[in-house]
Amino acid sequence: MKVGEVVTLLNSLVTELRRGTLTLAVLSQLRSPQYGYSLVQSLEKSGISIEQSTLYPLLRRLEKQELVTSSWDTTENRPRKYYVLSEYGREIFEQLKAEWEKTTSELGSLLKGEEERESD
Amino acid sequence: MNLIETYIGEVTRRLPESNREDIALELRSTIGDMLPENPSEEDVKSVLNELGSPVQMANGFRDWPMHLIGPQYFEHYVKLLKIVMPIALTVTFILFMTANVIDYTGTETIGAVFFHLLGDAISGLWNTFIQTLFWITLVFAVLERTNLKVTESCSTWSADELLKMTPPPKKKKISKFELFSDLLFAAVWATLYYNAEHLLGIIRNGTLDVPFFNNDVLLSYWPLVSLALLTAVLLALYKILVGYWTQRLAIANAVHHVFATAVVVMMLLNERLIHDDFTKFLSLSETLQNALLAAVGLFFVISAAIDIGKGFWKAKL
Numbered sequence: 475m476k477v478g479e480v481v482t483l484l485n486s487l488v489t490e491l492r493r494g495t496l497t498l499a500v501l502s503q504l505r506s507p508q509y510g511y512s513l514v515q516s517l518e519k520s521g522i523s524i525e526q527s528t529l530y531p532l533l534r535r536l537e538k539q540e541l542v543t544s545s546w547d548t549t550e551n552r553p554r555k556y557y558v559l560s561e562y563g564r565e566i567f568e569q570l571k572a573e574w575e576k577t578t579s580e581l582g583s584l585l586k587g588e589e590e591r592e593s594d
Numbered sequence: 595m596n597l598i599e600t601y602i603g604e605v606t607r608r609l610p611e612s613n614r615e616d617i618a619l620e621l622r623s624t625i626g627d628m629l630p631e632n633p634s635e636e637d638v639k640s641v642l643n644e645l646g647s648p649v650q651m652a653n654g655f656r657d658w659p660m661h662l663i664g665p666q667y668f669e670h671y672v673k674l675l676k677i678v679m680p681i682a683l684t685v686t687f688i689l690f691m692t693a694n695v696i697d698y699t700g701t702e703t704i705g706a707v708f709f710h711l712l713g714d715a716i717s718g719l720w721n722t723f724i725q726t727l728f729w730i731t732l733v734f735a736v737l738e739r740t741n742l743k744v745t746e747s748c749s750t751w752s753a754d755e756l757l758k759m760t761p762p763p764k765k766k767k768i769s770k771f772e773l774f775s776d777l778l779f780a781a782v783w784a785t786l787y788y789n790a791e792h793l794l795g796i797i798r799n800g801t802l803d804v805p806f807f808n809n810d811v812l813l814s815y816w817p818l819v820s821l822a823l824l825t826a827v828l829l830a831l832y833k834i835l836v837g838y839w840t841q842r843l844a845i846a847n848a849v850h851h852v853f854a855t856a857v858v859v860m861m862l863l864n865e866r867l868i869h870d871d872f873t874k875f876l877s878l879s880e881t882l883q884n885a886l887l888a889a890v891g892l893f894f895v896i897s898a899a900i901d902i903g904k905g906f907w908k909a910k911l
Contacts, residue, residue: 509623509624510627511627525646526624526646527650527651528654530651530654552623552626552627553619553623554623554627
């Protein structure tokens with residue numbers, strides 16, 4: 475395999491790996507109301523970069539699934555659409571978070587076992 | 595600022611009317627947030643670059659499937675095409691051959707007839723191919739976009755289902771031959787009915803001399819006849835999808851036959867159906883002619899009854 479192919483394969487695998495975590499990342503930031511760009515910034519501060527063409531559709535989908543609610547704030551000089559977790563969204567987020575923690579600890583011990591076997 | 599509005603326009607024109615305004619507002623506010631104060635054109639460009647291609651942005655917003663036929667139906671789609679296409683092409687071929695033999699007046703040389711036939715057959719087969727492909731694809735594309743659950747969902751599958759999947763007895767199976775003859779019959783009936791003027795009658799010297807039917811009376815039944823033909827085709831498709839006789843299929847079969855036979859009987863009962871020329875040609879007494887018609891009607895009723903009975907019998911096996 476050529477170097478270029480390895481890089482694109484790796485990229486697509488990484489994208490795939492991250493795709494599912496984006497929902498969780500976005501939900502985690504929506505305990506208090508956020509508008510689109512503030513959400514991008516707070517995610518980036520934690521090192522998570524998200525394509526804007528992914529974020530806005532994702533927010534819409536979450537709203538359709540009734541996990542978040544949105545409202546337009548027109549008091550400032552620029553109207554902004556704020557998103558916040560709904561009651562149902564809060565519940566789902568907690569469960570999703572627990573699921574994530576379980577997965578990471580399982581995967582952690584799995585990968586650790588792999589390392590130990592390698593060093594033998 | 596013009597660049598921004600063009601960008602938003604490029605995104606929203608790809609979206610359904612109902613969300614356009616809201617999405618445009620949100621994009622405009624986001625772009626505003628991302629820009630510094632008194633932005634230069636370069637600033638605007640870099641922000642738009644960060645947002646990425648408007649096509650991709652619009653695709654994200656769409657909740658309409660971006661494929662014609664998804665994995666849920668693709669298997670059925672291919673299966674149906676594989677069975678229907680050869681049958682449709684064969685039926686077309688047979689109809690063309692028959693029509694050309696009937697039309698043959700003996701004035702052309704064999705070579706000319708052959709090439710004529712070849713040309714007709716190729717264009718006819720091509721036409722059938724495209725039509726079949728189009729209609730089947732259309733049906734599945736519509737199915738994909740409705741939430742109809744035609745197939746049992748795969749998500750609730752359990753190994754227990756394998757136990758239920760004892761292969762149906764051979765006798766219950768619907769043979770390719772049966773499907774073929776069903777569709778061939780439908781095609782033949784359709785051809786005869788819509789071309790009765792040229793085909794049904796006593797042909798002398800290559801022209802139809804004594805027509806059997808009053809064409810306008812015959813054709814006045816076209817909505818019912820077309821419906822009967824449609825149910826015949828739908829029934830055949832249903833047979834293909836199920837693959838063997840079930841109680842439901844037998845009921846559908848019965849409904850189709852009762853309807854189609856009722857249409858035929860209704861036509862036969864119309865006093866003006868038979869052309870006067872044909873009555874004269876036969877020169878039978880009125881009672882005898884009526885008895886003949888009744889016999890034809892009875893033939894239809896009996897063969898329908900046999901087929902209905904066969905359906906239920908096979909379903910019970």
